[in-house]
Amino acid sequence: MAHAHKLEIFRGLLKFKSNTQKIWGVLIFLTLVTMVEVAFGILKPRILTHSYFLGMKVLNWIFIILTLVKAYYIAWDFMHLRDEKSALRRAIVWTPIFLVLYLVFILLFEADYVYNVYKDGFVKWNF
Amino acid sequence: MDSTVTTGTAEENVWGGGNRPLGASYGKLMMWFFLVSDALTFSGFLAAYGFSRFKFIETWPIADEVFTHVPFFHGNYPMIYVAFMTFILIMSSVTMVLAVDAGHNMKKNAVIWYMFLTIIGGAIFVGSQAWEWATFIKGDFGAVETKGGRILQFVNADTGERAALRDFAKTIPGERVEHERKNGIWYYNEGYMPSYSLEEVTEGLKANPSILIRTEAILQEGEEEGKKTLLTREQTLEKINDGKIVVEGANLEQNEYGSRLFADFFFFITGFHGFHVFSGVLINIIIFFNVILGTYERRGHYEMVEKVGLYWHFVDLVWVFVFTFFYLV
Numbered sequence: 001m002a003h004a005h006k007l008e009i010f011r012g013l014l015k016f017k018s019n020t021q022k023i024w025g026v027l028i029f030l031t032l033v034t035m036v037e038v039a040f041g042i043l044k045p046r047i048l049t050h051s052y053f054l055g056m057k058v059l060n061w062i063f064i065i066l067t068l069v070k071a072y073y074i075a076w077d078f079m080h081l082r083d084e085k086s087a088l089r090r091a092i093v094w095t096p097i098f099l100v101l102y103l104v105f106i107l108l109f110e111a112d113y114v115y116n117v118y119k120d121g122f123v124k125w126n127f
Numbered sequence: 128m129d130s131t132v133t134t135g136t137a138e139e140n141v142w143g144g145g146n147r148p149l150g151a152s153y154g155k156l157m158m159w160f161f162l163v164s165d166a167l168t169f170s171g172f173l174a175a176y177g178f179s180r181f182k183f184i185e186t187w188p189i190a191d192e193v194f195t196h197v198p199f200f201h202g203n204y205p206m207i208y209v210a211f212m213t214f215i216l217i218m219s220s221v222t223m224v225l226a227v228d229a230g231h232n233m234k235k236n237a238v239i240w241y242m243f244l245t246i247i248g249g250a251i252f253v254g255s256q257a258w259e260w261a262t263f264i265k266g267d268f269g270a271v272e273t274k275g276g277r278i279l280q281f282v283n284a285d286t287g288e289r290a291a292l293r294d295f296a297k298t299i300p301g302e303r304v305e306h307e308r309k310n311g312i313w314y315y316n317e318g319y320m321p322s323y324s325l326e327e328v329t330e331g332l333k334a335n336p337s338i339l340i341r342t343e344a345i346l347q348e349g350e351e352e353g354k355k356t357l358l359t360r361e362q363t364l365e366k367i368n369d370g371k372i373v374v375e376g377a378n379l380e381q382n383e384y385g386s387r388l389f390a391d392f393f394f395f396i397t398g399f400h401g402f403h404v405f406s407g408v409l410i411n412i413i414i415f416f417n418v419i420l421g422t423y424e425r426r427g428h429y430e431m432v433e434k435v436g437l438y439w440h441f442v443d444l445v446w447v448f449v450f451t452f453f454y455l456v
Contacts, residue, residue: 111181
């Protein structure tokens with residue numbers, strides 16, 4: 001079962017000597033990202049909560065992107081997707097991404113419509 | 128010409144079987160397929176949460192005001208405890224991947240220790256989640272629900288802090304007691320009765336000029352943008368007439384923190400995730416004992432540890448998303 005691990009992260013920027021070292025390195029990175037998230041969550045800088053991109057607060061975009069970064073390193077290094085064949089990796093990763101993007105798109109669009117009906121339509125719900 | 132000429136020998140024959148195009152064993156592939164389907168299930172839940180949230184985008188509870196407790200400490204510490212839980216789960220993910228790594232090198236004792244630490248981490252996480260649930264269900268300030276199912280919370284105008292019902296509600300002697308099976312209709316159980324009646328809260332509100340009502344609506348503009356709407360004293364006295372019942376804590380039907388859907392999704396999503404962690408701990412324990420008994424040593428490889436490892440990392444992966452969408456965004 002001795003198979004080689006790919007020991008570099010950040011596209012080769014950081015190279016580790018052993019798999020164990022890489023694991024600790026990834027842990028440090030994930031912890032840093034979580035700390036940044038929590039710090040943002042507590043401070044909520046006004047400049048980020050009052051600016052919008054595609055209808056969502058910039059701060060929320062930052063949270064979602066950092067989450068995806070964390071998910072990437074958990075899947076790639078802890079779940080060893082980095083060492084799997086690319087066919088397996090693509091089957092596992094792109095199938096959910098495609099389906100989830102589709103689902104999120106239709107559900108959030110529909111929810112926004114319902115919100116507008118509640119807001120501007122003749123529906124009394126907030127009483 | 129090349130495309131029609133068969134050059135393959137028996138070993139290279141694509142259709143002859145024996146190929147491993149994905150380079151992974153059957154068990155590992157099936158674990159991955161299960162995880163993909165499970166990921167879709169969780170995505171469905173989170174997308175439904177997003178639907179409800181976008182639907183009530185201007186009245187949704189603010190997570191920082193809901194999850195503010197840390198065990199053994201009093202005071203207002205938003206996010207801290209969840210961040211700790213997140214770290215515990217990532218840490219147990221690390222010990223799990225170290226166990227897998229030790230398994231590849233056939234180091235039995237190292238696998239045992241790392242599995243043990245993983246199980247401890249999982250147990251701490253499940254325990255923390257139970258505590259979080261208990262705190263959420265118990266509630267701390269109490270609120271009044273209106274006829275339309277909206278929540279009215281109370282604020283002390285002098286301090287600007289939230290006011291709990293016990294701080295201002297008047298005690299009016301009454302005969303109303305909780306309906307129990309043993310002394311009422313035998314098949315009917317009231318189950319839950321708030322500590323104060325609506326009348327007591329209303330009278331207390333009228334008697335305390337510094338208490339104001341805070342509605343669910345989030346201000347969309349102005350200096351206080353992003354905060355909940357605070358009514359004036361006159362509006363407060365008028366609004367309390369819409370009250371129907373007193374709510375303390377949260378359950379599947381009522382929620383003192385705001386929209387009922389928030390509590391429903393909280394119980395459903397973190398509950399489903401907690402169930403995954405719990406079953407993950409159980410599976411880890413089974414594998415842990417198998418490692419101790421030397422099952423995988425005899426088998427010649429520790430792939431089973433790798434497979435439960437995949438499940439365990441997946442639980443961590445899901446939590447990363449739940450953490451973001453429930454507590455941060």
